[in-house]
Amino acid sequence: MSKLVIAIPSKGRLKEACGEWFAARDVALEQEAGSRGYRARFAGLPEIEVMLLSASEIASSLLAGDIHLGITGEDLLRESAPQIEGRLAMVMGLGFGFADVVVAVSNAWIDVSTMADLDDICAAYAATHNKRLRVATKYANITRGFFAHNGIADYRIVLSAGATEGAPAAGTAEVIVDITTTGATLRDNGLKILDDGVILKSQATLSASLTAEWNEGARAACEKLFAALGADYRALSAQF
Amino acid sequence: MSALPYYGPSDIDALNTQAVTLLKLFGARGYAREEPSVLQPAALFLDRSGEEIRRRTFTLTDPSGNDLALRPDLTIPIAKRLVESVAALPARISYNGMVFRHESKSDLPVQFFQAGVELFGEADKAKGDVEILSLSVEALRAACxxxxxxxxxxxxxxxxxxxxxxxxxxxxxxxxxxxxRAGYVETLLDRIGHGDETSRLPQDETEIAALLEAQGDAPRAGRTRGEVIARARAKAAEVLKLDGNVAGAITRLLSISAPIEKALSDIRALLKTAGIALEAELAAVEARVALLKSLGVERVEFNAHFGRSMEYYTGFVFELRSLSGTELAGGGRYDNLLELLGAPKPVTAVGCAIHTERLLATIKGGA
Known part of the structure; x- marks a missing residue:
């Protein structure tokens, strides 16, 4: 890795928003010919290699040190590893890709509005059914951390591959932890967010891997890019 | 220390010799050795111990698709076996074997040996507590x-x-x-005192039922209509007024961490202020203190907040530490565990586990 490698989302709304964000800072993103859409570059910055990866791959590549910089959702970064301190640095939120990671329960649970209520329900469920309440989510690490912080131990995580909001109706889980932007999907499924159940207010974030190889060339390129983007290079370089 | 230890000839010899000494002592006191398999059904730990244990448990799926776990302790497999075998009580069991626990700090070993004892079904709890405590002290001394x-x-x-x-x-x-949970009980007590748990639910049962009907076809999600209404009513009727004296006593109790004599006199004082008599509980603590004195153990500290991080403890808990503060052995009473594992009626249980590698290192280091 002699060049500076930055990864940006390869598809969907995040990809478009990224392009607009760079364009607004006069950094033009150009598709590299013949790369089948997996590579790009910034006009006038040949020392930077731009890779197009899926948002979750960007999170794991940052943690593994395979790339220097990456743009992906904070939710995916926090889910990728319970401890990110010392492994990656979040440089700046980019003001798009907003989503909240929330704890939601059925509207029919009229007696449940807080995590303390949920704690009671978990304990009562374990006592009466002799098995644990199931929480469907694709955010197992975030869920574990938040439930532990709220002192809830009597539950089980059911990994969900998609359509998590349907789990309570389908009977595959009693509670869900999922992302939401407007809350409409949750409402449509008869679910409500707990008052103190917003775990994370996530947005697209420019992050730097602290485990990647930061040689002279990569540092110089990063400083140049950050100057163009209005990001704080000093705060980052202090962590290398 | 490495996360994945390698035992050289002298290391494993010393550990084995120490284990033989410990098991011989346990055997002489009537504790027969058992050895559960290293791989256990994952559900045994995950269903009962919750996500906090799951976070620290190594799990795997075998080629046939069964979920297994590397045992994070021997207590649960041994207790499970006792429940299934309907053994005569009281039962005394000892063990020495490897346990596996994921650590968030990467330099701590994820596998280590534990030697321990379990006493099941001793009806006289104070007697059981004293037996396990004195055996733990004897074991550390036997290991020199x-x-x-x-x-x-x-x-x-x-x-x-x-x-x-x-x-x-x-x-x-x-x-x-x-x-x-350090600090949280105090937060809860404070919350009761200030009543921020005000309910938005109607008091009247018909109104509660109407509120539930108004939710349309929202999923029941594992709870019956009756369960929801019953809890909603209880919550709506909740008038939280805290007896300030008792709440104060609880907060002060949790802050006690002192040499045992001072701790006991502090506890007596705070109970007197709160107007509560706990003679049986205090007598049990005093019996343990008298035992330790008779065994010549001088440095005994009482920490009321000390409840161990494993959630299954229910009563007496203790920890034996090196002079430099390393935890060498720990144990206590867990009277609910066997019922959770399927025992038809409650079975008392008290036990202790020794971290034999730390014990050996402490002895070698001359501490």
Whole structure:
């Protein structure tokens, strides 16, 4: 890795928003010919290699040190590893890709509005059914951390591959932890967010891997890019 | 220390020799050795111990698709076996074997040896506590550790004070459930005092039922209509007024961490202020102190907040530490575990586990 490698989302709304964000800072993103859409570059910055990866791959590549910089959702970064301190640095939120990671329960649970209520329900469920309440989510690490912080131990995580909001109706889980932007999907499924159940207010974030190889060339390129983007290079370089 | 230890010839020899000494002592006291398999059904730990244990448990799926776990302790497999084999009680069991626990700090070993004892079904709890405590002290001495300190706690004292509070039952169980979380019980008590748990639910049963009907076809999600209405009514009727004296006593109890004599006189003083008598509980603590004195153990500390991080402890808890503060052995009472594992009626249980590698290192280091 002699060049500076930055990864940006390869598809969907995040990809478009990224392009607009760079364009607004006069950094033009150009598709590299013949790369089948997996590579790009910034006009006038040949020392930077731009890779197009899926948002979750960007999170794991940052943690593994395979790339220097990456743009992906904070939710995916926090889910990728319970401890990110010392492994990656979040440089700046980019003001798009907003989503909240929330704890939601059925509207029919009229007696449940807080995590303390949920704690009671978990304990009562374990006592009466002799098995644990199931929480469907694709955010197992975030869920574990938040439930532990709220002192809830009597539950089980059911990994969900998609359509998590349907789990309570389908009977595959009693509670869900999922992302939401407007809350409409949750409402449509008869679910409500707990008052103190917003775990994370996530947005697209420019992050730097602290485990990647930061040689002279990569540092110089990063400083140049950050100057163009209005990001704080000093705060980052202090962590290398 | 490495996360994946390698035992050289002299290391493993020394560990084996020490294990033989410990098991011989346990055997002489009537504790027969058992050895559960290293791989256990994952559900055994995950269903009962919750996500906190899951976070630290290594799990795997075998080629046929069965979920297995590397045992994070031997207590649960041994207790499970006891439940299934319908053994005669009281039962005395000892063990020595490898356990596996994921550590968030990458330099701590994820596998280590534990030697321990379990006493099941001893009806006289105070007698059982004393038996396990004295055997633990004997074991460390048999391994040639000259000096160590003891830290004790008792979840029973806390439970008895909480029972003395005039608050709804689910608040009592909430407080007991969160005993082991530093600071949180105080937060809960504070919350009761200030009543920010105000309910938005109507008081009237018909209105509650109407509110539930208004939710349309929202999923029941594992709870019956009756369960929801019953809890909603209880919550709406909740008038949280805390007896300030008792709440104060609980907060002060949790802050006690002192040499045992001072701790006991502090506890007596705070019980007197709160107007609560806990003679049986205090007598049990004093019996343990007298035992330790007769065994010549001088450094005994009582820490009322000390409840161990494993959630299954229910009463007396203790920890034996090196003079430099390393935890060498720990144990306590866990009277609910066997019922959770399927025993048809309650079976008392008390036990202790020794971290034999730390014990050996402490002895070698001359501490």
């Amino acid at each position: 550790l000259k000096d160590f300190t003891i830290r004790m706690g008792d979840l029973g004292l806390f439970g008895a004070l909480v029972d003395a509070l005039t608050i709804p039952e689910h608040w009592r169980s909430r407080l007991k459930r969160h005993f082991w």
